[in-house]
Amino acid sequence: MKKSFGPLAGMKVVELAHIMAGPVCGLMLADLGADVIKVEKIPGGDDSRRFLPPDMDGESAAYMMMNRNKRGIALDLKTESGKKVLRKLLADADVVTENYRHDTMQKLGLGYEDLKKDNPGLIYCAISGFGRSGPYAERGGFDLIAQGMSGLMSFTGEGPGRPPCKVGAPVTDITAGILAALGCVSAYVHKLKTGEGQVVDTSLFEAGIVHTYWQSAIALATGIAPGPMGSAHPLNGPYQAFEAKDGWFTIGAANQRNWERLLDVMEVPEIADDPRFATNSERMAHLKELEDVLTPVFRERTRDEWLTRLEKAGVPAGPVMDVCEMFEDPHAQARGMIPTVEHAKLGPVRTLGLPIKLSETPGEVATGAPLFGQHTEEVLKEYGFDTDEIASFAEEGAVAVS
Numbered sequence: 018m019k020k021s022f023g024p025l026a027g028m029k030v031v032e033l034a035h036i037m038a039g040p041v042c043g044l045m046l047a048d049l050g051a052d053v054i055k056v057e058k059i060p061g062g063d064d065s066r067r068f069l070p071p072d073m074d075g076e077s078a079a080y081m082m083m084n085r086n087k088r089g090i091a092l093d094l095k096t097e098s099g100k101k102v103l104r105k106l107l108a109d110a111d112v113v114t115e116n117y118r119h120d121t122m123q124k125l126g127l128g129y130e131d132l133k134k135d136n137p138g139l140i141y142c143a144i145s146g147f148g149r150s151g152p153y154a155e156r157g158g159f160d161l162i163a164q165g166m167s168g169l170m171s172f173t174g175e176g177p178g179r180p181p182c183k184v185g186a187p188v189t190d191i192t193a194g195i196l197a198a199l200g201c202v203s204a205y206v207h208k209l210k211t212g213e214g215q216v217v218d219t220s221l222f223e224a225g226i227v228h229t230y231w232q233s234a235i236a237l238a239t240g241i242a243p244g245p246m247g248s249a250h251p252l253n254g255p256y257q258a259f260e261a262k263d264g265w266f267t268i269g270a271a272n273q274r275n276w277e278r279l280l281d282v283m284e285v286p287e288i289a290d291d292p293r294f295a296t297n298s299e300r301m302a303h304l305k306e307l308e309d310v311l312t313p314v315f316r317e318r319t320r321d322e323w324l325t326r327l328e329k330a331g332v333p334a335g336p337v338m339d340v341c342e343m344f345e346d347p348h349a350q351a352r353g354m355i356p357t358v359e360h361a362k363l364g365p366v367r368t369l370g371l372p373i374k375l376s377e378t379p380g381e382v383a384t385g386a387p388l389f390g391q392h393t394e395e396v397l398k399e400y401g402f403d404t405d406e407i408a409s410f411a412e413e414g415a416v417a418v419s
Contacts (some may be wrong), residue, residue: 023050023339024378026203030112031056032087035063037160037187038144038221039116040083041194046112046201047086048371049380054106054396055084055387059093059417060390073363081386085358085368088388090295090396091417094125098415100237103127105237105400108135111208116144119155129216139214140204149222158221160187167225172232174245182245184228246304254300255279255307258337261320269333273297278330282323283314360385390417 021027028051030045040055040063057063078358104127107113113132115122129141143149148157152377163418164183165171174182194368200217206227208214226233232243243251250256253271270279273296280289288294290308293299293303300307315323320336338346344367356369363385371380393416397407399416409417 020383022378022383023048023377023380024048025202025205026378028052028112029110030054030104030114030201031110033113033115033122034144035116036065037083037190038193038197038224039114040065042114042142042144042193042201043087044083044085044198045195045198048382049373050378051112053087054392055087055089056103056106057089057091057389059091059099059414062091066389073366074386075207076360076363076386081115081360081366082368084386086382086384087106087387088392088396089390090393093415094127097412098314098410100127102124102397102400102402102410102416103320104135105402106141106396107132110136110139111205112140112142114142114144114201114294118157119149120143125386133214138212138215140201140206140208140217141203141214142197142204142217145192145218145220147222153222160190160221163189163221163225167222168229168232168242170226170228172243172245172251177244179245188228189221189224192227193219193221196224196227196335197392247306249308252301253297254304255311257308259312259315261315261323262318264320265337266320266324267335267337268327271333275332276300278332279327282326282330282332283311285314330363332383356382358382361388361391388419390419393418 025046026047030043030046030051030053032053032055034040034043035058043053043055061067063080063084065080065083068077071078073081092102093102094103120128120395121226122298123131131137132141145154145155146163147153161183163251164173165181167189169188170181170183173184174180196219201220204215204217215300227390235251236242248258248267250271255276255325256269256271258265258267268279270276276297280286285357291310292299294300294307294310324334324336343349349355352370352374353368354372356370357367360366366385368382368385370382373380394407397410397416400403402410407418411418
Protein backbone atom coordinates (compact mmCIF):
# COMPACT_ATOMS: atom_id res chain seq x y z
CA MET A 18 0.00 0.00 0.00
CA LYS A 19 1.29 3.42 -0.91
CA LYS A 20 2.34 5.69 1.95
CA SER A 21 -0.16 8.50 2.59
CA PHE A 22 0.89 12.13 2.18
CA GLY A 23 -0.25 15.33 0.49
CA PRO A 24 -3.65 16.88 -0.22
CA LEU A 25 -4.77 14.02 -2.50
CA ALA A 26 -4.05 11.23 0.00
CA GLY A 27 -6.86 8.69 -0.36
CA MET A 28 -7.52 9.45 -4.03
CA LYS A 29 -7.31 6.29 -6.15
CA VAL A 30 -6.12 6.71 -9.73
CA VAL A 31 -5.77 3.99 -12.37
CA GLU A 32 -3.46 5.12 -15.19
CA LEU A 33 -3.98 3.41 -18.53
CA ALA A 34 -2.11 6.22 -20.29
CA HIS A 35 1.30 5.80 -21.87
CA ILE A 36 4.35 7.74 -23.12
CA MET A 37 3.97 11.36 -21.93
CA ALA A 38 0.79 13.46 -21.73
CA GLY A 39 -1.21 10.96 -19.68
CA PRO A 40 1.75 9.98 -17.49
CA VAL A 41 2.39 13.68 -16.74
CA CYS A 42 -1.18 13.86 -15.42
CA GLY A 43 -0.59 10.80 -13.25
CA LEU A 44 2.78 12.11 -12.10
CA MET A 45 1.22 15.37 -10.88
CA LEU A 46 -1.55 13.53 -9.03
CA ALA A 47 0.91 11.03 -7.52
CA ASP A 48 3.26 13.77 -6.34
CA LEU A 49 0.30 15.39 -4.57
CA GLY A 50 -0.51 12.17 -2.74
CA ALA A 51 -2.86 10.13 -4.95
CA ASP A 52 -2.30 6.37 -5.15
CA VAL A 53 -1.60 6.05 -8.88
CA ILE A 54 -1.61 2.49 -10.19
CA LYS A 55 -0.03 2.43 -13.63
CA VAL A 56 -1.41 -0.34 -15.83
CA GLU A 57 1.05 -1.32 -18.58
CA LYS A 58 0.22 -3.42 -21.59
CA ILE A 59 1.42 -6.97 -22.21
CA PRO A 60 3.71 -7.44 -23.99
CA GLY A 61 6.26 -4.67 -23.71
CA GLY A 62 4.70 -2.20 -21.32
CA ASP A 63 4.70 1.56 -21.79
CA ASP A 64 6.32 2.48 -25.12
CA SER A 65 8.64 4.90 -23.33
CA ARG A 66 10.46 1.84 -21.92
CA ARG A 67 11.90 1.54 -25.42
CA PHE A 68 12.96 5.18 -25.76
CA LEU A 69 16.62 4.14 -25.78
CA PRO A 70 19.25 5.45 -25.41
CA PRO A 71 19.80 6.72 -22.79
CA ASP A 72 19.34 4.02 -20.21
CA MET A 73 20.64 3.20 -16.74
CA ASP A 74 21.56 -0.48 -16.52
CA GLY A 75 18.88 -1.28 -19.09
CA GLU A 76 16.17 0.93 -17.57
CA SER A 77 14.88 3.71 -19.83
CA ALA A 78 15.70 7.17 -18.48
CA ALA A 79 12.59 8.55 -20.22
CA TYR A 80 10.29 6.00 -18.58
CA MET A 81 11.81 6.60 -15.15
CA MET A 82 11.33 10.35 -15.43
CA MET A 83 7.62 10.15 -16.22
CA ASN A 84 6.59 7.40 -13.82
CA ARG A 85 8.22 7.87 -10.42
CA ASN A 86 5.86 7.84 -7.43
CA LYS A 87 3.53 5.32 -9.12
CA ARG A 88 2.88 1.63 -8.52
CA GLY A 89 3.06 -0.50 -11.63
CA ILE A 90 1.12 -3.55 -12.78
CA ALA A 91 0.96 -5.27 -16.18
CA LEU A 92 -2.27 -6.53 -17.80
CA ASP A 93 -3.32 -7.87 -21.18
CA LEU A 94 -6.68 -6.14 -21.70
CA LYS A 95 -7.40 -8.33 -24.70
CA THR A 96 -7.95 -11.25 -22.31
CA GLU A 97 -11.07 -11.68 -20.22
CA SER A 98 -8.96 -12.16 -17.09
CA GLY A 99 -7.11 -8.91 -17.76
CA LYS A 100 -10.42 -7.08 -18.15
CA LYS A 101 -11.71 -8.72 -14.97
CA VAL A 102 -8.74 -7.42 -13.00
CA LEU A 103 -9.08 -3.92 -14.43
CA ARG A 104 -12.81 -3.78 -13.71
CA LYS A 105 -12.10 -4.77 -10.10
CA LEU A 106 -9.59 -1.93 -9.81
CA LEU A 107 -12.00 0.56 -11.38
CA ALA A 108 -14.99 -0.44 -9.26
CA ASP A 109 -13.82 1.83 -6.43
CA ALA A 110 -11.35 4.09 -8.28
CA ASP A 111 -11.79 7.84 -8.24
CA VAL A 112 -10.05 8.48 -11.56
CA VAL A 113 -9.02 6.52 -14.63
CA THR A 114 -6.78 8.18 -17.22
CA GLU A 115 -6.23 7.05 -20.81
CA ASN A 116 -4.73 8.50 -23.98
CA TYR A 117 -5.69 5.90 -26.58
CA ARG A 118 -7.33 6.65 -29.92
CA HIS A 119 -10.94 7.74 -29.96
CA ASP A 120 -12.83 4.44 -29.66
CA THR A 121 -10.18 2.03 -28.32
CA MET A 122 -11.65 1.73 -24.83
CA GLN A 123 -15.22 1.40 -26.12
CA LYS A 124 -14.18 -1.54 -28.33
CA LEU A 125 -12.78 -3.25 -25.24
CA GLY A 126 -16.04 -2.67 -23.38
CA LEU A 127 -14.22 -0.28 -21.06
CA GLY A 128 -15.54 3.11 -22.20
CA TYR A 129 -17.01 5.61 -19.75
CA GLU A 130 -20.61 4.55 -20.35
CA ASP A 131 -19.65 0.94 -19.57
CA LEU A 132 -17.57 1.72 -16.49
CA LYS A 133 -19.93 4.18 -14.81
CA LYS A 134 -22.58 1.44 -14.49
CA ASP A 135 -20.39 -0.17 -11.82
CA ASN A 136 -18.93 3.09 -10.48
CA PRO A 137 -21.16 6.18 -10.97
CA GLY A 138 -18.56 8.30 -9.21
CA LEU A 139 -15.76 7.44 -11.62
CA ILE A 140 -13.88 10.36 -13.19
CA TYR A 141 -12.87 9.31 -16.71
CA CYS A 142 -9.98 11.42 -18.00
CA ALA A 143 -9.36 11.18 -21.74
CA ILE A 144 -6.26 12.91 -23.14
CA SER A 145 -5.89 12.85 -26.92
CA GLY A 146 -4.42 14.69 -29.86
CA PHE A 147 -7.54 16.73 -30.65
CA GLY A 148 -10.17 15.98 -27.98
CA ARG A 149 -13.27 13.78 -28.07
CA SER A 150 -15.46 16.08 -30.17
CA GLY A 151 -15.10 18.14 -33.34
CA PRO A 152 -14.02 17.21 -36.88
CA TYR A 153 -10.52 16.01 -35.82
CA ALA A 154 -11.68 13.83 -32.91
CA GLU A 155 -10.68 10.57 -34.57
CA ARG A 156 -7.22 11.73 -35.62
CA GLY A 157 -4.12 10.61 -33.80
CA GLY A 158 -1.91 13.41 -32.57
CA PHE A 159 1.64 14.03 -31.40
CA ASP A 160 3.34 17.03 -29.86
CA LEU A 161 4.97 18.06 -33.15
CA ILE A 162 1.62 18.01 -34.97
CA ALA A 163 -0.11 19.95 -32.19
CA GLN A 164 2.65 22.57 -32.09
CA GLY A 165 2.25 23.12 -35.82
CA MET A 166 -1.56 23.30 -35.85
CA SER A 167 -1.96 25.39 -32.67
CA GLY A 168 0.09 28.29 -34.07
CA LEU A 169 3.09 27.74 -31.80
CA MET A 170 5.53 26.91 -34.58
CA SER A 171 4.51 30.00 -36.55
CA PHE A 172 6.08 32.33 -33.99
CA THR A 173 8.88 30.12 -32.64
CA GLY A 174 12.34 30.49 -34.15
CA GLU A 175 15.05 33.00 -34.98
CA GLY A 176 13.07 35.34 -37.17
CA PRO A 177 11.22 35.90 -40.46
CA GLY A 178 12.22 33.78 -43.42
CA ARG A 179 13.65 30.96 -41.33
CA PRO A 180 12.26 27.36 -41.39
CA PRO A 181 9.46 26.52 -38.93
CA CYS A 182 10.82 25.63 -35.51
CA LYS A 183 9.14 23.75 -32.68
CA VAL A 184 9.62 24.60 -29.03
CA GLY A 185 12.49 22.46 -27.74
CA ALA A 186 10.41 20.80 -25.02
CA PRO A 187 7.30 18.76 -25.90
CA VAL A 188 5.18 21.55 -24.43
CA THR A 189 1.80 20.33 -25.69
CA ASP A 190 2.34 16.89 -24.15
CA ILE A 191 3.44 18.34 -20.83
CA THR A 192 0.77 21.05 -20.75
CA ALA A 193 -1.99 18.62 -21.72
CA GLY A 194 -0.94 16.46 -18.77
CA ILE A 195 -1.04 19.41 -16.38
CA LEU A 196 -4.43 20.55 -17.74
CA ALA A 197 -5.73 16.99 -17.33
CA ALA A 198 -4.52 16.91 -13.73
CA LEU A 199 -6.30 20.22 -13.05
CA GLY A 200 -9.43 18.78 -14.66
CA CYS A 201 -9.20 15.62 -12.53
CA VAL A 202 -8.80 17.61 -9.31
CA SER A 203 -11.72 19.87 -10.28
CA ALA A 204 -13.91 16.85 -11.02
CA TYR A 205 -12.76 15.24 -7.75
CA VAL A 206 -13.92 18.30 -5.79
CA HIS A 207 -17.31 17.99 -7.48
CA LYS A 208 -17.40 14.27 -6.68
CA LEU A 209 -16.68 14.93 -3.00
CA LYS A 210 -19.65 17.32 -2.94
CA THR A 211 -22.13 15.25 -4.94
CA GLY A 212 -20.79 11.72 -5.45
CA GLU A 213 -21.02 12.22 -9.22
CA GLY A 214 -18.32 11.28 -11.68
CA GLN A 215 -17.84 12.77 -15.14
CA VAL A 216 -15.60 12.85 -18.21
CA VAL A 217 -12.52 15.09 -18.27
CA ASP A 218 -11.52 15.76 -21.89
CA THR A 219 -8.46 17.73 -23.00
CA SER A 220 -5.99 17.55 -25.87
CA LEU A 221 -2.53 18.39 -27.15
CA PHE A 222 -4.10 20.75 -29.69
CA GLU A 223 -5.78 22.83 -26.99
CA ALA A 224 -2.66 22.64 -24.82
CA GLY A 225 -0.77 24.28 -27.69
CA ILE A 226 -3.43 26.95 -28.16
CA VAL A 227 -3.20 28.11 -24.53
CA HIS A 228 0.47 28.93 -25.11
CA THR A 229 -0.55 31.54 -27.70
CA TYR A 230 -2.18 33.97 -25.25
CA TRP A 231 -0.01 37.02 -26.11
CA GLN A 232 0.21 36.25 -29.84
CA SER A 233 -3.54 35.60 -30.02
CA ALA A 234 -4.20 38.87 -28.21
CA ILE A 235 -2.19 40.67 -30.89
CA ALA A 236 -3.86 38.78 -33.75
CA LEU A 237 -7.38 39.30 -32.39
CA ALA A 238 -6.73 43.04 -31.98
CA THR A 239 -4.96 43.66 -35.28
CA GLY A 240 -5.89 40.83 -37.62
CA ILE A 241 -2.17 40.18 -38.14
CA ALA A 242 -0.53 36.94 -36.97
CA PRO A 243 2.81 37.62 -35.19
CA GLY A 244 5.89 35.86 -36.49
CA PRO A 245 9.05 34.52 -34.81
CA MET A 246 11.25 36.92 -32.84
CA GLY A 247 14.00 34.71 -31.45
CA SER A 248 14.15 35.24 -27.69
CA ALA A 249 12.46 38.65 -27.87
CA HIS A 250 8.97 39.48 -26.54
CA PRO A 251 6.14 40.61 -28.85
CA LEU A 252 4.93 43.32 -26.45
CA ASN A 253 7.89 44.56 -24.40
CA GLY A 254 11.52 45.39 -25.03
CA PRO A 255 14.29 44.82 -24.35
CA TYR A 256 13.12 41.45 -23.05
CA GLN A 257 15.43 38.86 -24.56
CA ALA A 258 18.82 37.15 -24.56
CA PHE A 259 22.03 39.06 -25.22
CA GLU A 260 25.60 37.89 -25.72
CA ALA A 261 28.27 38.96 -23.25
CA LYS A 262 32.03 38.52 -23.70
CA ASP A 263 31.87 34.88 -22.56
CA GLY A 264 28.28 33.66 -22.86
CA TRP A 265 24.59 34.45 -23.10
CA PHE A 266 22.27 35.96 -20.53
CA THR A 267 18.69 37.25 -20.45
CA ILE A 268 17.36 40.67 -19.50
CA GLY A 269 13.78 41.53 -18.61
CA ALA A 270 13.66 45.32 -18.88
CA ALA A 271 9.93 44.97 -19.44
CA ASN A 272 8.73 48.32 -18.15
CA GLN A 273 9.94 51.91 -18.24
CA ARG A 274 11.51 51.86 -14.78
CA ASN A 275 13.56 48.76 -15.56
CA TRP A 276 14.59 50.29 -18.88
CA GLU A 277 15.90 53.35 -17.07
CA ARG A 278 17.72 51.16 -14.54
CA LEU A 279 19.29 49.20 -17.40
CA LEU A 280 20.58 52.42 -18.97
CA ASP A 281 22.17 53.39 -15.66
CA VAL A 282 23.90 50.00 -15.44
CA MET A 283 25.14 50.18 -19.03
CA GLU A 284 26.42 53.76 -18.61
CA VAL A 285 25.30 54.81 -22.10
CA PRO A 286 23.56 58.20 -21.79
CA GLU A 287 23.46 58.61 -25.56
CA ILE A 288 20.98 55.74 -25.79
CA ALA A 289 18.80 57.36 -23.15
CA ASP A 290 18.57 60.48 -25.31
CA ASP A 291 17.68 58.57 -28.49
CA PRO A 292 13.98 59.24 -29.34
CA ARG A 293 13.72 55.83 -31.02
CA PHE A 294 13.99 54.21 -27.58
CA ALA A 295 12.20 56.71 -25.35
CA THR A 296 9.09 54.60 -24.70
CA ASN A 297 8.19 50.94 -24.92
CA SER A 298 6.14 51.50 -28.08
CA GLU A 299 9.08 53.26 -29.72
CA ARG A 300 11.48 50.53 -28.62
CA MET A 301 9.21 47.84 -30.08
CA ALA A 302 8.92 49.81 -33.34
CA HIS A 303 12.73 49.94 -33.54
CA LEU A 304 13.61 46.64 -31.85
CA LYS A 305 16.25 45.59 -34.41
CA GLU A 306 18.00 48.96 -34.09
CA LEU A 307 17.84 48.63 -30.29
CA GLU A 308 19.48 45.19 -30.45
CA ASP A 309 22.19 46.55 -32.73
CA VAL A 310 22.94 49.36 -30.26
CA LEU A 311 22.92 47.27 -27.08
CA THR A 312 24.77 44.15 -28.29
CA PRO A 313 28.26 45.74 -28.73
CA VAL A 314 28.02 47.21 -25.23
CA PHE A 315 27.12 43.87 -23.66
CA ARG A 316 30.04 42.18 -25.42
CA GLU A 317 32.47 44.43 -23.59
CA ARG A 318 32.05 42.64 -20.24
CA THR A 319 31.64 39.06 -19.00
CA ARG A 320 28.27 37.55 -18.24
CA ASP A 321 28.93 37.47 -14.49
CA GLU A 322 29.97 41.14 -14.49
CA TRP A 323 26.69 42.12 -16.14
CA LEU A 324 24.59 39.88 -13.91
CA THR A 325 26.20 41.32 -10.77
CA ARG A 326 25.54 44.86 -11.94
CA LEU A 327 21.98 44.12 -13.03
CA GLU A 328 21.07 42.35 -9.80
CA LYS A 329 22.43 45.27 -7.75
CA ALA A 330 20.31 47.67 -9.81
CA GLY A 331 17.16 45.53 -9.49
CA VAL A 332 16.87 44.64 -13.18
CA PRO A 333 15.56 41.08 -13.73
CA ALA A 334 18.28 39.05 -15.47
CA GLY A 335 19.79 35.58 -15.49
CA PRO A 336 22.29 33.32 -17.24
CA VAL A 337 21.27 31.04 -20.09
CA MET A 338 22.10 27.66 -18.55
CA ASP A 339 22.06 24.20 -20.04
CA VAL A 340 20.11 21.44 -18.29
CA CYS A 341 23.14 20.04 -16.46
CA GLU A 342 23.95 23.51 -15.14
CA MET A 343 20.34 23.83 -13.99
CA PHE A 344 20.69 20.59 -12.00
CA GLU A 345 23.56 22.10 -10.01
CA ASP A 346 21.98 25.52 -9.55
CA PRO A 347 21.66 26.21 -5.79
CA HIS A 348 18.17 27.66 -6.14
CA ALA A 349 16.84 24.65 -8.08
CA GLN A 350 18.26 22.43 -5.35
CA ALA A 351 16.92 24.59 -2.53
CA ARG A 352 13.44 24.43 -4.07
CA GLY A 353 13.57 20.63 -4.08
CA MET A 354 13.53 20.37 -7.86
CA ILE A 355 16.32 17.76 -8.14
CA PRO A 356 15.39 15.12 -5.53
CA THR A 357 16.89 11.64 -5.20
CA VAL A 358 14.54 8.64 -5.07
CA GLU A 359 15.08 4.94 -4.47
CA HIS A 360 14.68 2.70 -7.53
CA ALA A 361 14.06 -1.03 -6.99
CA LYS A 362 16.87 -2.03 -9.36
CA LEU A 363 19.20 0.96 -9.55
CA GLY A 364 19.16 2.25 -5.98
CA PRO A 365 19.33 6.06 -5.54
CA VAL A 366 18.54 7.99 -8.75
CA ARG A 367 17.99 11.70 -9.32
CA THR A 368 14.80 12.97 -10.90
CA LEU A 369 12.77 16.19 -11.15
CA GLY A 370 10.69 17.47 -8.24
CA LEU A 371 7.18 18.78 -7.66
CA PRO A 372 6.80 22.43 -8.74
CA ILE A 373 3.82 23.05 -6.43
CA LYS A 374 4.63 23.84 -2.80
CA LEU A 375 1.85 23.52 -0.20
CA SER A 376 2.43 24.76 3.35
CA GLU A 377 0.13 22.36 5.23
CA THR A 378 -0.19 19.28 2.99
CA PRO A 379 3.01 19.16 0.93
CA GLY A 380 3.43 16.72 -1.90
CA GLU A 381 6.42 14.44 -2.15
CA VAL A 382 8.56 12.63 -4.69
CA ALA A 383 8.97 9.44 -2.72
CA THR A 384 9.71 6.44 -4.95
CA GLY A 385 11.35 5.60 -8.24
CA ALA A 386 9.48 4.38 -11.31
CA PRO A 387 8.23 0.78 -11.10
CA LEU A 388 9.84 -2.11 -12.87
CA PHE A 389 7.59 -3.87 -15.39
CA GLY A 390 4.92 -5.63 -13.33
CA GLN A 391 6.67 -4.75 -10.07
CA HIS A 392 3.48 -4.25 -8.04
CA THR A 393 1.12 -6.62 -9.87
CA GLU A 394 0.97 -9.20 -7.08
CA GLU A 395 0.81 -6.56 -4.33
CA VAL A 396 -2.05 -4.64 -5.95
CA LEU A 397 -4.06 -7.70 -6.95
CA LYS A 398 -3.90 -9.05 -3.40
CA GLU A 399 -5.16 -5.68 -2.11
CA TYR A 400 -8.18 -6.12 -4.39
CA GLY A 401 -9.01 -9.60 -3.14
CA PHE A 402 -7.26 -11.89 -5.61
CA ASP A 403 -5.46 -14.77 -3.91
CA THR A 404 -2.08 -16.27 -4.74
CA ASP A 405 -3.50 -19.14 -6.80
CA GLU A 406 -5.67 -16.77 -8.89
CA ILE A 407 -2.72 -14.48 -9.57
CA ALA A 408 -0.57 -17.46 -10.58
CA SER A 409 -3.35 -18.64 -12.92
CA PHE A 410 -3.63 -15.18 -14.49
CA ALA A 411 0.14 -15.07 -14.98
CA GLU A 412 0.19 -18.53 -16.59
CA GLU A 413 -2.61 -17.42 -18.92
CA GLY A 414 -0.61 -14.31 -19.87
CA ALA A 415 -3.30 -11.94 -18.56
CA VAL A 416 -0.93 -10.40 -16.00
CA ALA A 417 2.84 -10.07 -15.67
CA VAL A 418 4.48 -10.35 -12.26
CA SER A 419 7.97 -9.02 -11.57
